[in-house]
Amino acid sequence: MTEYDDRLREVEWYKAKFKENKQFVNNARKTSKALADAICLTDENFESLKRQNGENVRLKKQLEATNEQLETTILKVSKVKGELDSTLVEVSRLKKSIPTERDAAVQEFLVDPSSDDDSDNEASISEQSQESKDGPGDAEEGGDGDGVETLSDIVRGSTSDEDDS
Known part of the structure; x- marks a missing residue:
């Protein structure tokens, strides 16, 4: 009977090992599925980041162009302001000279x-x-x-x- 008991213990041991291996396989399958999902998510995130990066690059170029236009406009406005200031000074000088010229003409007569x-x-x-x-x-x-x-x-x-x- 000892041989039968030894065989029975061996079968039980194999059953336990089989059950343990089956659990390892199930865990491996779950882990594999989780890894596949994580890889898909990573790929989706990577694609999303590439799109956002492309959009950011486009916006950066647009911002640089806008900055250049703004600088050009500021220079033009500054030039026009300078011309306006000179014109205002000239107008002011002319306004001041009008009474003087009128008084001189009046003094003649x-x-x-x-x-x-x-x-x-x-x-x-x-x-x-x-x-x-x-x-x-x-x-x-x-x-x-x-x-x-x-x-x-x-x-x-x-x-x-x-x-x-």
Whole structure:
């Protein structure tokens, strides 16, 4: 009987080994399937990263082109601003010179009462008497009714002429 018991133990041992090997095979199959899934996932992630990288490269090129356009635009705006500043300075200078030129023109036509030149005074007196014969200061001409046009009358007249246009 010992031989039978030995054989029985050996069969039990083989059964246990077979069961253990079967478990190893099942575990290996599960591991293999998990590895295959992981490889598929890795491939999908890799493809996704390649697409994103391609998109990022495209966006980077677009950003660089936009930056170049922006720099060009900034340079153009800076140039135009410089030209505008120069023009504004010129306009300001011209505005300041207009009253000076107008005053100079007015001074040419005004009679200087302190002048010692009698011929000018006589001419201005005869002009004044001629104006007083016409009437004391036309309403159109401005003036204060004394028939003599002063600097302030002329300036008022020239500013009212500017207002009319």
